[in-house]
Amino acid sequence: MDPTYKVRKEAFVSNLSGGSIWEINAVTLVAPVSVLLWSALQARRSFFSPYTPTALVTDFLLNVSAILFATTLYSSAPLLLILFLLSPAALVFLTPKPTRPKAKRPPRFAAQQSQDAQSGGADSAPRPLPTLPFLTTYRGAMMVVTCLSILAVDFPVFPRRFAKAENWGTSLMDLGVGSFVFSAGVVSARSVLREREEKRPLAQRLPVSARHSIPLLVLGLIRLYSVKGLDYAEHVTEYGVHWNFFFTLGFLPPFVELFSSLTAFVPSFEILSLAIVVLYQVVLESTDLKAYILVSPRGPDLLSKNREGVFSFLGYLAIFLAGRAAGVRVMGSGAAPRQARRRTLISLGLGSLFWSILFVLNSTYALGYGAKIPVSRRLANMPYVLWIAAFNNAQIFLFCLIDTLLFPLAHKPADRGSTLPPATSQIMAAFNQNGLLIFLAANLLTGAVNLTVSTLDASTAQAMLILTVYAATITGVAMGLNKFGIKLKL
Template identity: 70%
Template structure:
């Protein structure tokens, strides 16, 4: 890469201060609103059944391009895009009625003819929830879009990663990626609790988690040598000289197993997450660690060169545990002879609502003066400090609440009827095909997105293209990623990294 152009690229993503949390919330609201319109089309018109070519195009427009446009062309007027999406949904709601089959979904019955509606035995105590699939896929799409869009001028600098202090869309995306991984990791904990009679020793769990980490660490090494070998522009203060996000992801599983062992002493993962965040913040404030990470000269040792990645790992660990906490609450089917499916779903919504309010309250106390009682500590993704951890947890709980509410309102048969042969069809009909495909091979698609981002940056002078050219390239990139996701899904391939 030409040295002068490389310097321009690095300057383009350096020393940024971010934007407001309110604007970030408005921009990211496009994902739930797009799902709202998708849900109205499917629940009222069965528009995506069967999955025809027009259905694919509309699915792509709503769940992929809407997110891309919110962060680029409509970045200055996100409310306009939200109104354009929500208006047809409201018109359809007012002009159509709920199909009769949707109004009265019959519960499945067991072999002896008994209803499974209120707590009967169901096929899987840890079912697939469409709202979790949608949440994880939306997060993945935002992340994949942003990692390439950030290299173009059409992507506002206030959305790119902040240098030291502040909030931005990409800062939130990194934490949300880790949080969502924590949510789905709860399945392994719940399965282990179900088989508590044969609890696996800690050393075996550490060995298994380390094997799971190896592919991610290898990807981190490949990315490291690729960046150095190709003289690719890099933002050193993001994670350090050698560290990258794959190393953070790869080291999470074994450390999480250690803290999972501590969960026998502190049974609340929320408390574990807060405990790590608080202790880390205390050390930052009471020692020279904060200045060491932010302003100290880089020494010759590996720790000094990669101090951002090493110490921010503690914050990401807390975020992962916060995600696991909510996964444990919302994933189980939860039905029993004394508890109906509707009661379980109300409990899930209430739990998500309470968690959102609690994390939001903690964030206000941490990051503002809060009528003289707050600590007013600024958010720092580079440090992954306590306000950053709490912000990510509050945002993701709110997103989960919205997606869960949409599923509950528009596809009640998913949670009202438990188990049975038709459960797979009910889940499929209430989930976007594209969202399901992105969720199924999330990490593999993230890897493809990183490879495509590198290829585009090596082939195209992204700083010098105009808005129309940048938009065309980004739409093509999004289409390729969607095609890869759908292709893997069609072939029934699931690549677990």
Template identity: 65%
Template structure:
């Protein structure tokens, strides 16, 4: 007699044994974020629609930068191109209309010796609006997906793949790590600009361990919550006990070890590729791949959590690639021989070139192009080399698009001559919602996990109809956005 499946069994089956979808479709869905920023930028630069920030501005900001991403993965999941057209078309109409001058500096631009002093007063590592927008959009997409995946309105091809293939959520996990690597470059650049001596490796390891402890605690809380509440879990994602917080915690000390190697190998790109290639060689030339995929769960912790342990190498390569990108895009780079315009042009060219480089590396590693290529499939479960290259290529391309939009719509940002005007122009060019999600990214991610658990414990998500599903998801998106905005307004920041 066939045993009736419990709701927990159905939930686990709902997110298991999936094969993912097409990269071109994933690109079309993720293009919604830059398309929404295009419309936001057109409204702001031509109409000053979000300054001052009225209730109407808040609603429009939410619809463009949060709801559009949610709709792209749900209601418009089968027709993302249409949603892109709906966002881009009004932006074009606005751009064809009369141009409105952007706000000017309150003070007159300094000249002579004053100009030199003002230029020196600018931070060597400025706050770049396009980076805030990029990280904000990534956080919004991540937070929307972790709850939406529990509803049928979210296509199964967007959920995490079991073994081989590409999916939207697989890309999101890697992008979260890449983004962390990117912002980690700020501390290195500030260290260089102040000409301070870097701490010894033991000292840096101790500092990284202090940062890792809160993440380990969060990982333990999630572990005991899942086990204690008998919550549905996907064991082959990371293992029996492992979760993403443990991965984030362990990255910190390993990154510091590789940072010490930059005295010998000064390129983070090269370090990233060395880790990815070494790991891929081990997967292909030993029984490691078979062990991760097929070996029974033994009594040891390694056997029970082998996916999380070994995929750490792939995520380390992604983090290092993110740091490499951060070291390229964060510095100001203006000087007596290079104007702000030349520095921005150089930045765009570098981003475009590196985007192409990573795309080509991915294509020849994962595909069969013009009779060449390794044809190694992507695996998020392994975090293998094709996965590392895919995530890195995608994020560099996204950064290029956001940087291009900022350059076209808000050129006054990178032409500022003092801190006050730079901050003013930067705020004008940045969505308040994007800034809020970026400012407290990890805290918002944690809160979104709590909200997701609450919803799943309180209702049957997999049997909810489309109307109920969207009502819950929109309410969740609004509530999470409200929390992010409140934390930003009250200057609350959770430091981990």
């Protein structure tokens, strides 16, 4: 890479201060609103059954392109884009629902309904690990935002206030990194629930978690050597000289298992998550650790060179455990399906309120209370952890509410002869199914684009063309992996 361009590239993503949380909330609200329109079309018109080329294009426009436009062309007017999406959704709701003759359910969804019905029956054992369409949608939307942002940030069309803040502040990409870890924690709840039944000791769980870490650590090493070897532009203060996000993800599984064993003494994962981040914040405030991470000159030792990645790991560990707490509450209900969904909505609503109150008290000074500690993704400090937990509980709540209102047959008994349409976008399901492989493909494509295109000098039209082709390519990779049954969940 040309040295002058490399300097410009690094300066383009450095020394930023982020933007308003309210604007971030407005931009990210586009995803649930897009899902609402998709769900209205599917529930009222069965628009995506069968899944024709027109349905595929519409699915892409709603669940991928809408997010791309929200973070680029409509970044200054996300409410206008939300209005554009809500208007057709309202029209679909106003049209009369067509009556359809009773028909046999597709095998896949018939089986799902049978399992749901059995889970509420008196003669059958409750289903411990239900398939929840709203979690699939939540994780799919999170993956779409993540994959789009890692390339879009290199173009001027992506606002600098959405790029990662240097030391303090909130931004869309800061939110994305934490949400990625939180969502991994949510799905890890399945293994927790299984282990509670099997009662496997820590000595058996640790080797399994270590095996899960190996692919991520290998990817971290590959990224490290490729970045150094290609002289690729890098933001050193993000994680350090050698550390990268794959290393953070790779070290999480064994440490999560070690800390999860403390639940024998600690009542819940929420309390465990809070205990970790409170102790971390106390150390930051009462010692020189904060100054060491942010402003100390880099020494020759590995710790000094990678101090951001090493110490922020504690915050990401707390985020993962907070995600696991949400997952256990959502998946662990043994009630009948209809009661379980009601309990899930209440639990997610209370969880969002709980984390939001803690965040406000921790990061502001309102009504004479509050610590007024600024958010720092670089430190992964306590306000950052609380923000991530509050936001993601709220997002899951919104997706769950949409799913509950528009697809009631997905969680309560229905007539055996009626048709049950799929409640999840195929694109969202594909992004959810192979998070690790898609994230890797997105990183590779991002590197390829940056090595071949002068992204800093691209016009708005050129940037949107490249980003649209990139979004379609990543979607094609996700759909292809799903079609051929290749599954490697993050």
